[in-house]
Every structure is written in structure tokens, then in C-alpha cells.
Amino acid sequence: MSNWYDKYLSIYGKPFSEVPQDIIEGTRLRLAALQSDHPIASIVVIAYNEETHLQACLWAISEIKCKYPVEILGVDNDSKDRTAEIFEKSGIPYYTEYQHSCGYARRCGLHHSRGKYYFDVDSDTIYPPMYYELMLQQLMKPGIVAVSATWSYFPDANHSKLGLKLFEICRDLFLWIQHFKRPELSVRGLVFAYNADYGRQEEYRVDIIRGEDGSMALSLKKYGKIKFVHDSRCRAITGYGTIGNQSMWQSFLQHVRIQGKGLSRIFYKKDHYEDNKDNLINNR
Secondary structure (H helix, E strand, C coil): CCCCCHHHHCCCCCCHHHCCHHHHHHHHHHHHHHECCCCCEEEEEEECCCCCCHHHHHHHHHCCCCCCCEEEEEEECCCCCCHHHHHHHHCCCEEECCCCCHHHHHHHHHHHCCCCEEEEEECCEECCCCHHHHHHHHHCCCCEEEEEECEEECCECCECHHHHHHHHHHHHHHHHHHHCCCHHHHCCHHHEEEEHHHHHHHCCCCCECCCHHHHHHHHHHHHCEEEEECCHHHCEEECCCCCCCCCHHHHHHHHHHHHHCCHHHHHCCCCCCCCCHHHEHHHC
């Protein structure tokens, strides 16, 4: 049985020189057709040395089904590989951010976006065709300031399908419980979209190594509700960057150890967090 993402996996992880020209050209033409002069939403792809993943991400975006007008932008975080060339050949507007970090890259994208709504897109992630339309439908509801979804990992030789499924079920259950009182802690940047007008008032933090999206979500809470979309048609699929060389079991145990400390905290709202010193850029 084939999966919706199988064809994108045919080039995922491969150097740009091995991507067929018809895929590159087809992606360029479809992306051009999607671009609106009056977008309601901005789809912003950030990338740093993502030559082996970016084309697959853009290919999937070029085939989205969305009835709302959108624009697609790119941010190259001063990559040293062919990332900028891929953006160039895709035909979408892209910008170079010379200060390295996801916070700087996302801030650059936000400053150049024109849509009322802003979609975070990670270039090592592939999004299903209905993702943007369904997320937008929720985001446009009264009282909603941001939306976040669930995601899966690509099955590969090092990770069994059963192991992945069990890991994701446990993780999703925890995030669902946590989001009632601490929605900002359940937000992940690869599946996050929000009201850009409010986002521009708050700005991304660029003084931290990780957690810029959760910090943005925390800032946005004062404007409305963060909604979690549990729809399989919105479930993105990504690589193992957040897990690294760990097995799913090792990653699961690590999550249990970390989240198990003071577990009762997820049942109480919080509007301010103290930064861990090892997460501050100036301390490294």
C-alpha cells in the first residue's frame, strides 16, 4: 500500500545533482501558479544546509490543495551547500539571513511576509496536500490566534513501523494532555501557524538556541486560543533531526525522564518561564 509521501521520498536525502530536471521544472511551474498578489497566508520555508531535503519539501508544497490565496517564501540561513541554488531554481522569492539560528531565520521570514497568517515550514519536513487549507480553516475561526498539528517520522531501516507508531501515540497523548493548560509547551515549529499581525507585535526571540516557536506561542496566548488540530490530513512527516542517533526507545525514555520531573506542572497555567542558561546563545 503506497503512502501519500512516497514519491517525495524518491529524492529526499539525495544531493541536488541527482534530482531529475522534470521534478525541478514541474515544481517551479506549480509554485508560480500558487503565488498570489494578495495572499491571506504566507508559507515560509526556512533552510540551513538543507540541499538534500529542500527540493522534496518544495515539491510537496507545489502540489498543495488550498482554496485560499497564499504566497510561498524562502529563507536561506547563509547555507554553505546548494540550498540557495534550490531556492533560486524554484522561482519563489527568498531572502538570506546571515545570523544563524531558527529564531533569526523565522524572524526574517515574518518581516518579509504579507499574509495575515504565517506558516512555519521546516525544509526537512514534507506536508500533506490538505495541510494548509485545513489548518487555515481552524486559524480563521473567532478567538483562535495560533494552530499546531501532529507529525510523524519517515519509517526507515533503523526504525520499525511498530516502534514509530507506539512512540507517536504516547507522545501525542502527552502533548494533548499538556495543551489544556500549557499549550505553548506542546507547540512544535515544524507544524505551527499563527496570526502574523500579532506575531509582528511580539517578534521571535533570537537570544535562545531552541524554543523560539514555543516562546512565540507563549507571547500569543494573550490574544487568543492556541488550537491543536488532530486530523490525519494535517499530519506532516519529517526526518530524525529532533531524535538524532538515538533509537525510538532511547528517545522515549529520555522524554519520560525529562517530562517526569515535576509532571504536575502541566496542570497549571503559566505566563512566564525562566530560561535555562545552557539555552542562551550568549552563554555558549
